[in-house]
Structure formats: C-alpha cells, structure tokens
Amino acid sequence: MKKYIVMFVCILIIAGGCDMRIQEENRKPSEMKLDELPEAPAFKDDFTRGFLQSAEPVREGYYPFLSESESFTMDFPEEMKVEYRSHFASSDNERETVEIRNVEKNRNVHVHSFMQYYRSMGTAEDSMRMMSASADKDLNFKKIETAYENQYLDVAEFQYDENNHTILAIVWNEAGQQIQISLMARCLDSEEMDRCEPLTKEDREKIMEQFKSIELILPEND
Numbered sequence: 001m002k003k004y005i006v007m008f009v010c011i012l013i014i015a016g017g018c019d020m021r022i023q024e025e026n027r028k029p030s031e032m033k034l035d036e037l038p039e040a041p042a043f044k045d046d047f048t049r050g051f052l053q054s055a056e057p058v059r060e061g062y063y064p065f066l067s068e069s070e071s072f073t074m075d076f077p078e079e080m081k082v083e084y085r086s087h088f089a090s091s092d093n094e095r096e097t098v099e100i101r102n103v104e105k106n107r108n109v110h111v112h113s114f115m116q117y118y119r120s121m122g123t124a125e126d127s128m129r130m131m132s133a134s135a136d137k138d139l140n141f142k143k144i145e146t147a148y149e150n151q152y153l154d155v156a157e158f159q160y161d162e163n164n165h166t167i168l169a170i171v172w173n174e175a176g177q178q179i180q181i182s183l184m185a186r187c188l189d190s191e192e193m194d195r196c197e198p199l200t201k202e203d204r205e206k207i208m209e210q211f212k213s214i215e216l217i218l219p220e221n222d
Contacts, residue, residue: 029055040078041103047084069093071117075213079104094119109198113183121178124170131168146212150174163187165199169211177216
C-alpha cells in the first residue's frame with residue numbers, strides 16, 4: 001500500500017511540474033518581466049505590451065497582436081507602439097480605434113496609422129467612396145490577395161506631395177465586419193527633404209504584409 005502511495009505522490013509531483021512548465025510557456029508579455037522580453041520598442045511600452053500575445057515572433061520582427069475587443073489579430077512590428085491616448089474600444093465590442101506609430105528616434109521618416117474596427121458596417125464600396133471623399137481624391141482601390149477565406153483587402157495609395165505618402169485600406173468580410181486603415185508616412189527633417197523618401201519599396205512591402213496578416217474574428221453568436 002505504501003508503495004502505491006509513493007507512486008501516486010510522484011505522479012502528482014510530475015504532473016504539477018508539467019502544469020507549471022505549461023503555464024510558464026503560455027505567459028503573455030504583460031505577465032513577464034522586462035528582462036525576459038525581447039529588446040524591442042513594442043515590449044518597452046506598457047500599453048502596447050498588453051496587446052501582444054507572445055514574446056515569440058510569428059516571423060522576424062513581428063509579434064502576435066490581439067485587439068482589446070478580441071475582434072481581430074495581426075502581426076505587430078517590433079519597432080512600433082500603440083497610442084494610449086487615442087485608443088478606444090466600445091463596451092459592446094462593436095467598435096475599436098487603434099493608432100500605431102513608430103518610435104525609433106533615429107529615423108527621418110515618421111509613420112503612423114489609424115485602424116477603425118466596426119462590427120457592422122455598410123458595404124466595402126460605400127466605405128471606399130467615403131474614404132475617397134475624405135481624402136478629396138478619386139481613389140482607385142485595388143484588391144490584394146490574403147490567406148483568409150471569405151475575407152478581403154482593398155488598398156489605395158496617393159501622395160499629397162513628394163514628402164508625404166498615404167495608404168488607405170479596408171479589411172472586410174461578408175459578415176459585415178470592417179477595418180478601415182489610414183497610414184501616413186512623412187519626412188521629418190526639413191534640411192534633408194530633398195533626399196528623403198517617405199516610403200521606400202521595402203517599407204511598402206512590409207506594410208502590405210502587415211495588412212495581409214490582419215484576420216477578423218467572427219463573434220461567437222455569428
């Protein structure tokens with residue numbers, strides 16, 4: 001009998017150790033100490049850290065992000081942060097505003113984007129017309145392929161001048177969910193304006209990959 005008790009206690013110790021190890025591996029960045037996290041601006045900002053779901057990258061330089069309303073996920077760039085002052089999430093999770101900006105001090109280009117999530121919105125065509133009117137431009141939105149079934153991405157670009165580049169995008173699905181994105185890149189140093197390119201080809205490719213990583217999450221009752 002004593003032998004079986006000892007065996008049972010050993011099993012409990014092993015199981016407990018496994019459970020603790022699983023809990024340790026599943027900790028979110030907001031539950032970790034700063035010295036356990038990557039040396040990246042996104043993890044140094046308390047507010048941004050609350051959206052990040054893991055300290056393990058989904059791909060180089062990008063980490064898993066979940067919106068406060070739990071309405072969408074995306075790959076979040078390590079050099080950016082979420083603005084606390086402009087963030088908004090409605091109590092019923094019908095709407096959410098996320099503003100993202102770069103925090104690197106040594107860059108001559110400032111990039112920031114506004115993401116407006118809507119649980120139920122009109123057609124994507126209506127939103128494209130509205131965004132065109134807001135920009136006072138006749139914009140040509142182009143469809144971009146994504147990996148998600150029944151989800152779509154439309155993108156338009158324009159420049160107010162050679163030092164300011166804007167990308168407008170709509171992520172939407174047939175359930176009526178929509179994210180309207182306005183991204184602006186502008187040169188900062190007036191002394192180097194002639195040599196400044198607000199959005200390089202490489203930067204643009206990275207932005208498109210981030211937009212393509214956005215995945216809308218259907219509410220449980222849908």
